[in-house]
Amino acid sequence: MTAPDDRPHVLMTGPYPEWDMAALQPHYTLHRLWEAEDRAAFIARHAPSIRAIATRGELGANAELIGALPQLALIACYGVGTDAIDLAAARDRGIRVTNTPDVLTGDVADLAVGLALGLMRRIPAADAYVRSGAWAQGNMGLVTRLYGKRVGIVGFGRIGVTLAHRLTGFDVEIGYHDVAARADSPQRFFADLAALADWSDLLVVTLAGGPATKGIVNADVLRALGPNGFLVNVSRGSTVDEPALIDALQHKTIAGAALDVFWNEPNIDARWLGLDNVLLQPHHASGTVETRRAMGQLVRDNLQAFFTGQPLLTPVA
Numbered sequence: 394m395t396a397p398d399d400r401p402h403v404l405m406t407g408p409y410p411e412w413d414m415a416a417l418q419p420h421y422t423l424h425r426l427w428e429a430e431d432r433a434a435f436i437a438r439h440a441p442s443i444r445a446i447a448t449r450g451e452l453g454a455n456a457e458l459i460g461a462l463p464q465l466a467l468i469a470c471y472g473v474g475t476d477a478i479d480l481a482a483a484r485d486r487g488i489r490v491t492n493t494p495d496v497l498t499g500d501v502a503d504l505a506v507g508l509a510l511g512l513m514r515r516i517p518a519a520d521a522y523v524r525s526g527a528w529a530q531g532n533m534g535l536v537t538r539l540y541g542k543r544v545g546i547v548g549f550g551r552i553g554v555t556l557a558h559r560l561t562g563f564d565v566e567i568g569y570h571d572v573a574a575r576a577d578s579p580q581r582f583f584a585d586l587a588a589l590a591d592w593s594d595l596l597v598v599t600l601a602g603g604p605a606t607k608g609i610v611n612a613d614v615l616r617a618l619g620p621n622g623f624l625v626n627v628s629r630g631s632t633v634d635e636p637a638l639i640d641a642l643q644h645k646t647i648a649g650a651a652l653d654v655f656w657n658e659p660n661i662d663a664r665w666l667g668l669d670n671v672l673l674q675p676h677h678a679s680g681t682v683e684t685r686r687a688m689g690q691l692v693r694d695n696l697q698a699f700f701t702g703q704p705l706l707t708p709v710a
């Protein structure tokens with residue numbers, strides 16, 4: 394067991410579940426940035442000793458933070474998405490970056506299916522209908538089926554492919570859009586996203602975030618999806634042009650949207666709350682006990698590998 398004074402110093406940008414905090418504590422000197430009253434002063438005070446950042450997908454590590462830490466050598470991300478980490482700034486300094494791929498894929502795909510059903514079958518509205526007593530006055534309006542429909546998957550990586558697999562039980566037709574067709578995939582490829590939206594009854598976004606996909610689901614794509622089309626987003630808020638989506642929902646030029654991710658999380662645009670054709674989630678696609686335990690373990694395994702000179706388990710850079 395390492396003597397306490399020798400524990401490597403790790404800056405945490407936000408808390409992890411208590412079981413991860415308890416498992417990290419004996420091995421690392423943890424600096425809890427979210428508890429600091431004056432973040433700049435806190436960083437300046439601890440900067441000379443900090444060798445790793447343990448962050449989360451949505452919190453990342455920007456160039457300013459990386460630049461403020463002269464001894465930084467590793468950024469371990471609790472999350473698969475590294476779009477909030479300045480990878481170029483890390484690369485320039487030879488700082489390694491790890492993430493948590495694979496362990497969360499199944500849960501994100503599951504939530505996408507749940508959101509599609511919740512949205513199209515209006516499950517939250519039906520629950521509210523029963524609770525409010527409205528049922529006694531008459532039956533609820535009819536809804537839309539999922540099975541047998543055309544589903545367009547935007548981004549056909551690990552999560553998109555797993556979602557396609559989940560959906561085989563729903564007898565849907567699947568099309569997908571990505572930068573290139575996958576040779577190993579029998580599904581129909583659309584090089585043009587608006588053409589996929591036009592073809593689809595339901596469009597599900599599973600893309601990685603970042604500059605290459607920023608605002609890719611834009612007003613043209615939503616117009617192509619049309620008044621009977623539904624949108625599900627389990628990727629990053631940045632992939633969708635939010636003002637265009639709010640406009641499409643307000644004017645019912647698409648049928649509805651289910652969103653796990655937003656611009657400005659967690660202080661989302663108040664207009665979402667006034668729409669009755671959206672289903673809202675608090676960025677929770679990977680938020681099961683099972684997956685979060687696996688994510689925390691992978692972060693710890695990467696930290697341990699790094700500090701014992703072993704190969705990183707899931708390096709991004």
Ligand code: 8YV
Pocket residue numbers: 449450451471472473474475497676677678679
């Ligand atoms: C998490 C995520 O919600 O994996 C990602 O990229 O955004 C999510 O799994 C997040 O990292 C946990 O804080």
